[in-house]
Amino acid sequence: MPSLEPTRVFRLLARLRLLAGTAALALCLAASPALAQPDPNQRIGQTVADAASPHYRFERFVVADGERRWRIHLAIPRQRAGRDGYAALYMLDGNAALMEFDAPLLDRLARGRAPVLAFVGYDNELRIDGAARTRDYTPSAVDDGLGQGPRGGGAAAFAAALAERIQPEVRRRARIDRSREALWGHSLGGLFVLDLLYTRADAFAQWFPASPSLWWDNGRELGAPERQFLQGELRRPAGVAIMQGGSERAPNRGPGDAARSDDPRVAAHRARIAAVPADAAQQLAQRLQAKPGLRACYREFAGLGHGPMLRASVRAAALAMAGDPARACADAQGPSSRDSSSRDPAREASESARAATSPVEH
Numbered sequence: 001m002p003s004l005e006p007t008r009v010f011r012l013l014a015r016l017r018l019l020a021g022t023a024a025l026a027l028c029l030a031a032s033p034a035l036a037q038p039d040p041n042q043r044i045g046q047t048v049a050d051a052a053s054p055h056y057r058f059e060r061f062v063v064a065d066g067e068r069r070w071r072i073h074l075a076i077p078r079q080r081a082g083r084d085g086y087a088a089l090y091m092l093d094g095n096a097a098l099m100e101f102d103a104p105l106l107d108r109l110a111r112g113r114a115p116v117l118a119f120v121g122y123d124n125e126l127r128i129d130g131a132a133r134t135r136d137y138t139p140s141a142v143d144d145g146l147g148q149g150p151r152g153g154g155a156a157a158f159a160a161a162l163a164e165r166i167q168p169e170v171r172r173r174a175r176i177d178r179s180r181e182a183l184w185g186h187s188l189g190g191l192f193v194l195d196l197l198y199t200r201a202d203a204f205a206q207w208f209p210a211s212p213s214l215w216w217d218n219g220r221e222l223g224a225p226e227r228q229f230l231q232g233e234l235r236r237p238a239g240v241a242i243m244q245g246g247s248e249r250a251p252n253r254g255p256g257d258a259a260r261s262d263d264p265r266v267a268a269h270r271a272r273i274a275a276v277p278a279d280a281a282q283q284l285a286q287r288l289q290a291k292p293g294l295r296a297c298y299r300e301f302a303g304l305g306h307g308p309m310l311r312a313s314v315r316a317a318a319l320a321m322a323g324d325p326a327r328a329c330a331d332a333q334g335p336s337s338r339d340s341s342s343r344d345p346a347r348e349a350s351e352s353a354r355a356a357t358s359p360v361e362h
Helices: 006-031 094-099 103-110 130-137 155-173 188-199 216-222 224-231 264-274 280-289 308-322 345-350
Strands: 056-064 069-077 086-091 116-122 141-143 150-152 176-186 206-210 238-245 294-301 336-339
Touching: 056 155, 069 094, 069 103, 069 155, 086 155, 086 308, 094 116, 094 308, 103 308, 116 155, 130 150, 130 155, 130 188, 155 176, 155 188, 176 188, 176 308, 188 206, 188 216, 188 224, 206 308, 216 224, 216 280, 224 280, 238 280, 238 308, 280 294, 294 308
Parallel strands: 086 116, 086 176, 176 206, 206 238, 238 294, 294 336
Antiparallel strands: 056 069, 069 116, 141 150
């Protein structure tokens, strides 16, 4: 084997150290989106929308407000609508949600009362658009101390676009039963679902906040917004199914193992998450349960962490909408349930490598 000159050896070692450091930094940032956007190189790729389905036809449209552009992939069942129209599930992080659907799931939905599926994403090829979702899904602006100034606070503007432009267009393209419209969101999306429930409770009949980022703005949504909602009156009955992974209740919950524990930015983000009790979502479900006209439950997916819950929860929400949406809580057997069924989408999620490494804001 030929020997290398000392200078070349030193250069090679330096290059290897640089590559290792870059890789470690990338892992850290991906695991802690408070420090950076999710992996900007992760693209949507081929999805179920690109293949012919015997159960659904796919179309898409774009809604813009001058500053933002949302792309909605719409899946309309081929089966005939019921007397009052189709149920409909609107999904935030629509690009990522679309990637979690496959032909077998569409088959399962078609065996019930197949719902219209509205994947509300951004008009780009990113699986997760970190900057856009932080802007749209958060009700208040927060300075995270990273020198970039306040971020977030665009939930009211997005809520207006969703309720006044996106929903009407979906209803124009498919006959929708408004008593069976639902909204799903994960992480910051789950936070938005709760905020919209508190501020526009009549926008949807069923709500699926999954792994909601209740830590945002020092737990703001657990304070005045929740109290005002509980004190008000509902104009129509509604259901709320709060979903969370069992591993999210762990004492060291937060950015995953890939994040450097000695990085002060990671430590700060973990501290923000830890400032909210680990059982905050479950306790919230119990408080909501007491509100007249509101069916509320907590559904825990055993063994799942924050990333895998995106897949588990969106598939669970779709299956609930293919049956009786009210059973989203009935199936959970009361206001608190730990789901470990082998037939539950949670088990399917645990087998998904993509979900297991999903760089989604905690």
